[in-house]
Amino acid sequence: MVLDFRVLGPAEVTADGRPVPLGGSRPLIVLAGLLLRANRVVPVDELGRWLWNDDRRRSKGALQTYVLRLRRALGDQVAIRTESGGYLIELDDDLLDLTRFRALAVRGKAAMDRGESRRAAALFAEALAQWRGPALLNVESDALHRDEAGQLTEERLRVREQWADALLEAGEYGTVVPELTRLARENPLRERLHEQLMIALYRSGRQAEALDVHRRIRRVLADELGLDPGPSLQRTRQAILTGAGDPAGRYRLGVDPQVPHQLPADLRAFSGRECDLKALHALLPEAVDADASTPIASVEGMGGIGKTTLAVHFAHEVADRFPGGQVYLNLRGYGPGEPVEPSAALEAMLTALGVPCEAIPADLDGRAASWRTHTAGRRLLVLLDNANRTEQVSPLLPGPGCLVLVTSRWQLRALVATHGARRIALEEFGDEDAVALLASTIGFDRVARDPAAAGRFVRHCGGLPLAIRILAVRAAQFPDLPLDEFAGSLAVDLLGSFDLADGEGTNIRSVFSYSYQALQPSTARLLRLLGLPTGVDFTAPAAAAVAGLDVAAARPMLETLAAAHLLAQPRPGRYQFHDLIRAYAGEAASQLDPEAERESALDRLLGWYLASALNASRRMRPERYYRLLELDDLDGGLGFDSYHDGLDWFGEEYGNLIAAVHLARRRGRDDVCWKLAWLLQSYFVTRSRLDDWRSVFAVALEAARASGHRPGEAGILSGLGVVNGVARQYAESRRYLEQVLAIQRELGAREGEARAQYNLAMAAHNLEDCAWAYEHGMQALAIVRELGLGHFEASVLRALGDICTSMGDHEQALRLADEALAILDADGRPADTRFTLHTRGLALVGLGRLDEGIACIRESVEMFFAMDEQYEAADVLAQLGTIHLRHGDAALARECWLRSVRLLTELGHPDADDVRAKLAALVILGT
Numbered sequence: 001m002v003l004d005f006r007v008l009g010p011a012e013v014t015a016d017g018r019p020v021p022l023g024g025s026r027p028l029i030v031l032a033g034l035l036l037r038a039n040r041v042v043p044v045d046e047l048g049r050w051l052w053n054d055d056r057r058r059s060k061g062a063l064q065t066y067v068l069r070l071r072r073a074l075g076d077q078v079a080i081r082t083e084s085g086g087y088l089i090e091l092d093d094d095l096l097d098l099t100r101f102r103a104l105a106v107r108g109k110a111a112m113d114r115g116e117s118r119r120a121a122a123l124f125a126e127a128l129a130q131w132r133g134p135a136l137l138n139v140e141s142d143a144l145h146r147d148e149a150g151q152l153t154e155e156r157l158r159v160r161e162q163w164a165d166a167l168l169e170a171g172e173y174g175t176v177v178p179e180l181t182r183l184a185r186e187n188p189l190r191e192r193l194h195e196q197l198m199i200a201l202y203r204s205g206r207q208a209e210a211l212d213v214h215r216r217i218r219r220v221l222a223d224e225l226g227l228d229p230g231p232s233l234q235r236t237r238q239a240i241l242t243g244a245g246d247p248a249g250r251y252r253l254g255v256d257p258q259v260p261h262q263l264p265a266d267l268r269a270f271s272g273r274e275c276d277l278k279a280l281h282a283l284l285p286e287a288v289d290a291d292a293s294t295p296i297a298s299v300e301g302m303g304g305i306g307k308t309t310l311a312v313h314f315a316h317e318v319a320d321r322f323p324g325g326q327v328y329l330n331l332r333g334y335g336p337g338e339p340v341e342p343s344a345a346l347e348a349m350l351t352a353l354g355v356p357c358e359a360i361p362a363d364l365d366g367r368a369a370s371w372r373t374h375t376a377g378r379r380l381l382v383l384l385d386n387a388n389r390t391e392q393v394s395p396l397l398p399g400p401g402c403l404v405l406v407t408s409r410w411q412l413r414a415l416v417a418t419h420g421a422r423r424i425a426l427e428e429f430g431d432e433d434a435v436a437l438l439a440s441t442i443g444f445d446r447v448a449r450d451p452a453a454a455g456r457f458v459r460h461c462g463g464l465p466l467a468i469r470i471l472a473v474r475a476a477q478f479p480d481l482p483l484d485e486f487a488g489s490l491a492v493d494l495l496g497s498f499d500l501a502d503g504e505g506t507n508i509r510s511v512f513s514y515s516y517q518a519l520q521p522s523t524a525r526l527l528r529l530l531g532l533p534t535g536v537d538f539t540a541p542a543a544a545a546v547a548g549l550d551v552a553a554a555r556p557m558l559e560t561l562a563a564a565h566l567l568a569q570p571r572p573g574r575y576q577f578h579d580l581i582r583a584y585a586g587e588a589a590s591q592l593d594p595e596a597e598r599e600s601a602l603d604r605l606l607g608w609y610l611a612s613a614l615n616a617s618r619r620m621r622p623e624r625y626y627r628l629l630e631l632d633d634l635d636g637g638l639g640f641d642s643y644h645d646g647l648d649w650f651g652e653e654y655g656n657l658i659a660a661v662h663l664a665r666r667r668g669r670d671d672v673c674w675k676l677a678w679l680l681q682s683y684f685v686t687r688s689r690l691d692d693w694r695s696v697f698a699v700a701l702e703a704a705r706a707s708g709h710r711p712g713e714a715g716i717l718s719g720l721g722v723v724n725g726v727a728r729q730y731a732e733s734r735r736y737l738e739q740v741l742a743i744q745r746e747l748g749a750r751e752g753e754a755r756a757q758y759n760l761a762m763a764a765h766n767l768e769d770c771a772w773a774y775e776h777g778m779q780a781l782a783i784v785r786e787l788g789l790g791h792f793e794a795s796v797l798r799a800l801g802d803i804c805t806s807m808g809d810h811e812q813a814l815r816l817a818d819e820a821l822a823i824l825d826a827d828g829r830p831a832d833t834r835f836t837l838h839t840r841g842l843a844l845v846g847l848g849r850l851d852e853g854i855a856c857i858r859e860s861v862e863m864f865f866a867m868d869e870q871y872e873a874a875d876v877l878a879q880l881g882t883i884h885l886r887h888g889d890a891a892l893a894r895e896c897w898l899r900s901v902r903l904l905t906e907l908g909h910p911d912a913d914d915v916r917a918k919l920a921a922l923v924i925l926g927t
Contacts (some may be wrong), residue, residue, distance in 0.1 A: 003077055005096045007035050008152070009132030011139050013074065023069040026051060029141045030066045034080065034089040036148050038096055043086040043808035045848075050144040085808065098152075101130040105159045112162070117169035124163035131156060146886050150921055157187065157917070164196045173204045184213070188220050189920030191233050192913065198233075202240050210240050224923055225898060230905060230916065258354025262328040263383065264308075266316040269440035272433030272465075273310050276424050280314045283403065283422060284321065294397060296404040296419055298412045301426035302565040302578060303334065303511040304466030307407035308385050310426065315383055315405060322403060324378035327352050329396075333388025334409050334514035342395040346371050349382070349396070364395060372399040381405070388518070390414035409515050411563040428463030428578065431455055437465060441472035446483065453483035460487060461498075462579040467508060470498045495583050512584045515564050523557040527566060528593055529601045530577070531585025533663055535656030537576035541638060542656070545608035546601045574652070602663065606672050609653070609660045610679075611637025616646035617682040623791050623832075624682065625755060628715050629675050647868055650683035658696055665699050673703035674712045681719045685726070688871035688907045693723040714743040714752060721759055726871070728910065730766040737763050754783035758796050765803050773803045794823040794836065801839040810846030817843055834863035838876055845883055854883065874903035878915050885922075894922055 004014045011032040013020040022028050033050050034042055047063055067087060071080055079090045093099040104127035111120035135152040136145060160183060167176040180197040187193055194217045201210035214229070214237045221227045229237075276299075283295040299307045319326055327349050331340045346367035350360050353374050361367050375382075376399025387393050387408040393415060397404060406412065406421070415421040429437065435454045439447040447454045457475075461467035475486050498508035516524060529546045530538065538546075544554035558575055561567040566585075567575045577585070589598055614631055617624065619640045640646045650657070657680055664673035677700030684693040697719050704712040721736035737760045744752035757780035764773035777800040784793045801816035817840035824833045841856030857880050864873035881896030897919050904912035 001075075001077065003074070003095060005035055005091065006132070007032055008097045008101060008130050008135055008156075010137045011035070020073055022073050023066075025140050026062075027066045027069045027073070029139055029144060030063070030087075031070055031089075032136055032139045032141075033144060034087060035091070035096060035098065038089055038091045038099065041083045041086045041088045041808070046808065047087065050141045050147070053143055097130040101127045101159075102155075104130070105155075105162070108159070108162060108166070112166055112169070117166045121163055121166035121170060121172075124159055124166060127159055128156070128163065143886075146888070150885075150918075154917055154921065157183075157190070157193075161192050161196065164193075164200075168196060168199060168203075171203075173200045176200050177204060184217075187920055188217070189224060189916070189923050191217065191221075191230050191916060191920075195233050195236050198236055198240065207240060211237065225919055227898075227901070230912065231908075258352070259323070259325040260327050260352040261325060262352060263315050263319065263326045264312050264328060266313050267309060270309070270313045271436040271440055272429055273306070273313075273426075276310060276426060277314060277317075279422070279424055280310075280405075281318075284318060293420075294400055294402050294404060296397070296406065296415065296421035297424055298415055298421045299405065299407045299424045299426065300411055300565065301409070302464075302581065303409055303515055304464050304508060304580075305426045305428070305565075306465035307409075307426060309465065310424075311383055311385065311405045311407050315381055318403075319381065322379045322381040324375075324380040324402070325353075326381040326383065328383045328385065330385045331387045331392055333386045333392065334518065335386065339388050339392060342392060343367060345384075345392075345396055350374065368395040371396070375399045375402050377401045383407075387412065390418075394419070409565050411565070413563070429458070429465060429468070430463065431458060434458035434461070434463050434465075434468055437468050438472050441469065442476045442479075446479070450483050453487060457483055457487055464578065464580060466511065467498045467580060470508065495580065495587065498580070508580060509584065509587075512581060515566055516584070516588065518564065519560070519566075523560050524588075525593070526554065526557045527561055527585050528589035529598070530567075531582050531587075531589050532598060532602055533659070534602075534605055535653075535659045537570070537574050538656065539573055539575070539652075542605065542608060543575070545604045545636075548601070548604060599667075602667065603669075606660055606664055606669060606676075608637055609657060610672055610676050612649065612653075613637070613657060613676055613679040616640050616649045617679045619643055619646035620650075620686070621682045623795070625715075625751065628711050628752075629678065631675065643867065647683070647686065650680070651687075654683065654689075658692060661696050661699060665703050670703035670707040671709070671712075674700040674707070674709070674716055676700075677703075678712070678715050678719065681722070684719075685722065686867075686869050686871070688726060688909050690723060690727050690909070694720070694727075697723065710743055710747060711749065711752065714740045714747075714749075714756075717743070718756065718759060721763065725759075725763055725766060728766075730763060734760065734763040734767065750783055751787055751789065754780045754787070754789070754792070754796075757783070758792075758799060761796075761799050761803065765799070765806060768806070770803055770807045774800065774807070777803060790823055791832070794820040794832075797823070798836040798839045801836075801843060805839070805842045805846055808846070810843045813843035814840065814847065834860045834867065834869075834872075837863070842879075850887060854880070857883070870903050871907055871909060874900045874907070874909070875911070877903075878911065878918075881915075881918065890922055894919065897922075 001015050003020075004017075006012050006014070011028055013022065013031070022031060029051055030047060033047055044060060044063065048060070051063065051066075052059075067080060067082075074080070081088045081090065091099075093103065104123050108120045108123035108127060111117075111123055135149050135156075139145070160179075164176050164180055167173075177197070177200045180193060180200055184190065184193045184197050194213050198210040198213045201207075201213065214233065217233070218229050221229060228234075280297055280299075283297055285295075297311075299311050301307050315326060329340070329345055329348060331345060333339050343364045346364070347360055350367065350371055351357070355370070355374060359370075361370055378399075378401065380398060380402040382396070382398055382402060383405045384393055384396055385407050387406050388410055390412050393406055393412065397419060406415070411423070411425075412421065416423055435447060435451070435458055438454060438458055457471070458468055461471055475481075475483065478486060495509050516527070519527065526543065526547045526549075530543060532546070534542070534546055540551050540555045540558055543549075543558055544551045547554060558567065562569045562575060566581055567577060569575055610631070614626070614629070615637055618626065620643050638649065640649060657676065661673055661677050661680070664670070664676065677696045680696060681693070683689075684696075697716055700716045701713065701720065704716050717736050718740045721733045721740065724730070724733035724736065737756060741753065741756040741760060744756050757776045761773045761776035761780060764770075764776060777796060780796045781793065781800065784796055797816045797820035801813040801820065804810070804813035804816060817836055820836045821833055821840065824836060837856045837860040841853045841858075841860065844850075844853030844856060846853075857876060861873055861876050861880065864870075864876065877896045877900035881893040881900065884890075884896060885893035897915050901912055901915040901919065904915060
């Protein structure tokens with residue numbers, strides 16, 4: 001007699017193809033529950049809950065009767081064993097449709113990984129053929145359906161998505177469209193299905209229909225969940241859109257009127273700067289008033305940013321509103337020759353107005369007064385180009401009723417404070433404006449032929465208008481050469497690309513040199529050293545470390561560099577380079593500073609980052625094994641007063657710290673490399689930056705092995721184990737952690753061994769190997785008690801509690817959680833209880849003490865939020881949503897999952913897709 005067990009559709013048993021009578025609906029519920037946990041113990045409490053939703057009606061005697069009926073119906077071929085606390089059905093995998101389905105899906109995934117897409121599609125189709133309708137269709141148990149049917153439906157849907165992926169990979173677009181259309185209609189919030197349908201339609205030549213699919217799901221997501229489409233769906237839409245598949249004056253001294261028109265010529269094709277032009281236009285009064293005050297605009301920015309171009313263009317736009325004329329004067333604040341003295345400038349401007357030489361006073365104050373007299377009420381536009389300081393500009397300001405435009409590489413803050421000037425600080429062009437500028441020189445057709453190359457071209461120029469114009473002129477010399485090939489032909493010398501060999505005005509090095517030469521020697525030295533590979537941006541303490549200065553000495557130098565637009569200051573306290581200025585500073589350092597000084601500067605910076613990271617990590621994670629680093633005497637870094645101070649610093653310096661890890665590795669400072677990476681884990685685990693975490697620790701592992709530091713190697717391997725666990729790559733996590741355990745035993749490091757056993761317990765738990773997880777946990781507990789590691793003992797107890805919850809021993813889980821809390825409460829750090837409260841809550845829920853359990857879990861969530869541990873908060877919220885749904889509260893489940901998915905999406909964590917699927921399933925169920 002051949003038995004076949006089925007749960008994927010109506011639950012039933014057949015013998016030689018004929019249904020086996022089971023003796024009623026209750027035995028069928030028991031059988032379905034046992035089959036869903038085939039070859040695993042199902043606790044009596046769980047079977048009772050599935051049989052009787054009301055706890056008061058549960059009867060162990062009745063359950064035994066139902067099990068007896070099943071044994072009689074199935075005969076000797078299948079064993080239903082009585083185990084401690086529950087029952088277990090022993091079953092070969094090929095006798096149950098659920099295990100056949102899962103095995104075929106695994107084989108399909110393996111075929112996809114090998115690139116055998118058609119074979120994979122066939123295996124997925126065979127897996128899906130195991131389904132005969134909704135799972136457990138005839139099982140009359142609301143609790144069992146809440147606990148299990150949704151998960152099974154999700155598994156089926158994921159295999160359908162994998163089947164579609166395989167057919168798309170095989171190019172069977174027309175084949176998959178009808179099924180995807182039906183599935184998308186049945187699952188209106190399932191983003192992956194809609195994404196696959198969009199791809200299939202697009203590749204079938206139905207672009208408009210593909211975009212309609214996106215519009216529909218975007219509207220449904222907004223209406224039902226208040227969410228935007230996820231990043232993947234948005235990228236697909238953008239790829240389809242772009243075709244990528246898989247943008248009236250009078251004179252008062254009897255002087256004959258003379259109206260100057262001195263503006264330089266405007267560009268034939270001006271592009272960009274819409275916001276800056278709008279700000280300049282806002283300076284103009286609605287109506288002409290000859291006695292009004294004098295609006296002043298200070299257009300500021302680095303050399304080559306386009307200050308003069310913008311000012312001249314704007315001046316031409318509004319010239320007709322200033323019938324008194326337009327006066328232009330280059331003050332030569334930066335560039336060849338000496339700056340124009342205010343007295344000489346006044347003489348030139350008075351002469352431009354027709355004032356006879358003999359009528360111009362000799363002294364500066366007299367000339368300034370005469371200038372104000374001749375200009376008052378005249379409606380004159382004055383453009384003072386290339387000023388170096390406010391002192392050069394102030395005497396040149398005209399009388400009321402005029403407009404003044406000043407351009408400068410210096411931040412003219414005093415002009416703002418004393419004369420009410422409006423600062424217009426220019427930034428680099430964005431890609432769109434930069435490409436438009438390029439096209440105005442080399443032709444729109446040439447840019448349109450290769451927009452991607454045009455984008456790379458302007459990014460090579462750092463968005464600097466002068467650099468774009470210089471390079472565009474060079475490209476225009478070769479009109480038939482594709483932009484891609486032209487960019488590939490550029491010199492390795494970055495700054496050398498930007499020289500037309502036709503004067504200093506079109507040589508970027510010369511343009512920058514004028515700002516550099518105006519600096520004091522000590523400030524110039526700081527600029528040079530900061531041009532070394534010091535990170536994305538930096539603070540005054542970091543700059544001080546590079547230069548070997550006190551922070552008090554470095555800060556005014558940085559302010560000078562920012563005022564000169566040699567550094568940008570995107571927000572208070574932080575500074576950064578334009579790429580081309582950094583290249584210039586780095587060149588200057590290599591020419592003027594000995595190699596030993598440059599190396600010392602980088603060593604100082606790495607040491608400062610290491611010391612600061614150690615102090616920040618200790619504030620955030622005092623329980624970590626810092627003796628591993630052998631850095632007890634390290635000093636010189638920043639200090640931190642609280643957990644959040646350390647967290648905020650890691651967040652601010654994140655990009656620089658990653659760059660420092662790679663810099664240390666390149667320079668052979670392997671000890672700094674792996675230690676800095678190990679400290680970064682305190683931040684990685686809080687923010688779940690999985691890709692960065694993996695890549696940084698891969699470099700750190702090379703460094704630890706190169707340095708021969710076995711404890712360090714173990715520490716980095718442990719971090720790789722943890723990150724793979726967070727990423728749900730549990731088998732990979734276990735592989736790394738087993739290496740850690742081997743090294744710790746080799747070293748005889750008992751505390752290290754305990755930590756490895758603890759991590760392995762969690763990895764085995766994640767792999768649902770609870771027996772092995774418990775064994776690892778008990779070995780860790782024995783060692784920590786032997787060594788007297790109280791705080792770590794609490795962590796181990798909490799992990800054992802989680803394992804017991806998974807094993808169905810909720811009473812033991814609660815005891816372990818309470819024991820851990822007693823240790824943590826004695827330490828007097830309430831925030832440290834957040835993980836254990838979560839464990840305690842799960843145990844209470846398992847014991848049927850729902851309100852108490854949920855209260856504990858919610859308290860842990862709030863603690864995670866208070867500690868700004870966004871991933872942990874999102875993970876526990878997702879679990880809490882499942883608990884609410886399991887106990888019939890779909891509204892609270894939805895609330896938890898919405899909070900969770902928003903956090904996970906922001907973090908870019910793969911769990912976001914799972915939570916989105918749960919939310920979509922809620923809508924399908926009409927809850």
